[in-house]
Amino acid sequence: MIRTSIAQAARSLAPPLTFFLLVLAIWHGTVELLDIQPFLLPGPGRVIDAVANNLPGLMRAARLTAMGALGGFLLALVCGFTIAVLFSQSRIIERSLYPYAIFLQTVPIVAIAPLIVIWIGHGIYGVVAVSFIISLFPIVVNTATGLTAIPVELLELFALNGASRWQTLIKLRIPNAVPSFLTGAKISCGLSVIGAIVGEFFAGYGSEDFGLGYLIMLTKAQTKIAYLFATILFSTGLGLAFFGAVSGLNRLILTRWNGNR
C-alpha cells in the first residue's frame, strides 16, 4: 500500500520536477553564457543566496502578509456568505444588487486600492481592506448560485411537508450551497494573497515592520534584484500555501458532502 502510493507520487511528481530542473539549468546557462548583469537577471544561485541571507526578514514579511491575506479572506467568507443569503431571501434585494455584484467583479480593484488606503489608512487595516474587497465577489456570486439553484423536486418535498422559509433556508438552501461556497473560497483564497500584496504596495507598514508587498517595492527601489526575486518566490509560495490549504479542506468536506470530487 505505502510502497505503491510512494511510487504513484514519484510517477506524478517526476515530469514537473524534471521540467523545473530543466528551466533552472536553462536559466543558469543563459545568465552565464550571455553574461547577463545580475541587476537585470540574477542567476538561480544568486537568488538562493539572497533567500539564505535574508531568511529571517523574508519569513517575517511573509507572516505579516499572510495575516493580512487571512484577515481579508476570512472577512470575505463571512460577508460574502451573508450577502448571498440576503440575495437568496429577497427577490428585490437580489434583483437590484446582483447586477452590481457582477459589475464590481470587473472593476480592477488594483485601481481603487489607493482610494481604500486613503479612507482606511495605512497599516494592517488598509491591507486587510484591499484583500477583502478583491476576494469578496467570487464568494458572493458562487454562494448565491448554490443557494438558488435548487432542484424543483426538493423544493416541493419541503413545501409538501409544510417547511417554513427558515427551515428551507437552513435545511435545504445552505447545505445545497456548500459546494459552490467552497468553489468561491478556492478562487478567493488566491486572490486574497494578491490583494494583500497589492494593499501593501500602497498601505505598507513602514520600514520597521513590513510585508512582502512593501519588500517588493523596497528591493526594487534599491535594485537588489536577487532579493526581489527571493521576495517574489515567497509571495508565490504564500499563494500556493493558501490555495493548497483551502483545496485540501474543500476535498475533505466535499467527499463527506456528496461523495464526488
Place this chain on the structure above:
Amino acid sequence: MIRCQDIGVCFKDGTQALSGLNLDVDEHEFVAIVGPSGCGKSTLLRLVAGLETPSTGKLSVNCDETAQQLPSAGARLAYVLQDPTLLPWRHAEANVALPLELRGGFSSQEVKQRVLDALDMVGLQGFERSFPHQLSGGMRMRASIARALALSPDLLLMDEPFGALDELSRMRLNEELLGLWERDRWTCLFVTHSVQEAVFLSHRVLVMSARPGRILASFEVPFEFPRSPALRAEQRFVEFAADVSGQLEG
C-alpha cells in the same frame, strides 16, 4: 378519500393537461393509473398533493378523520417520485427523518423510533449511516419509500417510483410494497408505465387517455389479497393484463 369532479387543468402556456376528469378513491384503496406518456398522470398526482390547482371542477382530499383540505399541516400525505430526491448531505436515517423534522410535533425519541421502524420495513437496517451516493439505485428508492412511510401516511402518492430500476429490483420492490400495504393499508395512487405492475399491485387500474387526460376505462382487479409473486405467471393474470393493455392502445 379523494373526489375529483369534472377536473380540468390548463397550464400557463395554454397546454390542456387534464379535462373532464372524474375520479373517486376510497379509503384503503390501492389505485393504479396507466396511460400514454404525457397524458397528465403526474399532473393528476400533483393536483391531489396540492402542488397544482385545478382550472375547472372540484377536488377534495380528506386525509384524516378531521377531514382537512390539502395542503395543510395535519394532512398525512406522502409523495414518492421516480427520482428518490434524497438530500445528498444526509445519511439514510437523517433523510428519512426529514419530513418528521419539518412537520414538527414529534419528540426526538419518537422520530428515532419511527425512522428505524421505517428503515426496517424497507429492509435497510444496517444502512442507517450510509449516504445516498453509497447506496444502489434500488436502495435509494427504498430509503425514499421509508421516508414516506415514517409519516404513517393516510395517503401515499407514487409517481413511477420504480421506473428507473431494473426489472428484477422492480419486481422485488413490488412484492415488498404489497406487503407494506397489507400491513398499514394506506390509500395509494400509483402511477406507472407498466401494466403488469399496475395489475399486480392494485384493486383498480385506471386507464387514461392521451392529452388532455381523462379516465378512459376503469378495471376492477379480481385477484384477492394477499397476492404471491407466482400470480404473475398465472393464465388469468396474463389475460387480465392483456385486457388492460388493449384498452391502453385503443
